[in-house]
Amino acid sequence: MAPQEYTVSVNTPMPKGYAFLKKGIKYKTLHCRRLTHEAGKPVYVVENNKKLIGIRIPKSIYFHVQSLANETLPARRLATEQRDAALVRTAAAELDSQFPNIPKEDRKKILNHGFRKNSGRVGRTNQMPMSRKVLYAVVAHIRHKHTNYDQMLNDGTTREDARKKIHKKLQSILREWGATQRKP
Known part of the structure; x- marks a missing residue:
């Protein structure tokens, strides 16, 4: 049987025996949704002005997932810290290699x-390889910390013109730092 999901308005009355889980905590949302589907019950996706604000799921599942979330929080935090540390170590190695x-x-x-x-920085995206993330992070750093780029923008210079004006200085610093790749 296919999972049942219905989109409802925030003003739609709460189904009997259901609870509201606001959007924002992936762990809870994924588990509530999965367990509700496994129980053969519908999930109500709540929107306000066409924006997702949360889901309605059976109270028993809501409380079960809340309990699981509390029990597993330390382990999940540790795993996240380890993943983040590994990402930074990988970025550091790439940074040392390129520069x-x-x-x-x-x-x-x-x-x-x-x-x-x-x-929301380039280094956190999953859309490009680490080598490019590092290069873009370095270019952004040079642009904002070693040139008058931000002042030009504040003075009304367009982004494109400001980037053209600082291009030579940016390239010079990249060379000085031993760039093994060219600017994007």
């Missing part, structure tokens, strides 16, 4: 800023 002459302070700032969890 062997990078100053220690710049290296530290790039790793802390460009690969910070939940930052």
Whole structure:
């Protein structure tokens, strides 16, 4: 039997025996959804103005998953920290490979800023290889910390023009740091 999911409005009355789980915690959402499907019960996807705000699932499943989430939280946090540390180690090795002459302070700032969890930065994307993530993080760092790029933007220069104006300085620093690849 195919999983049953229905989209409802926030104003739709709560089905008897159901609870609301707000959007935002993947672990809870995935487990509540899976267990509700396995129980053969419908999941109600709640939207407000066409934006997903959460799901409605049976209360028994809601409380079970809440309990599981609390029990497993320390282990899940540790696993996340280990994955994040591995990502930064991989990025550090790639950074050292591509830019062997990078100053220690710049290296530290790039790793802390460009690969910070939940930052939305290029280093956190899964859409490109690590070599490109590192290169883009370095280019962004140079642009923002070693040129007057931000001041140009604040003064009304377009992004494209500001990038053209700092291009030579950016390339010079990349060469100085021993870039093994060309600027993207």
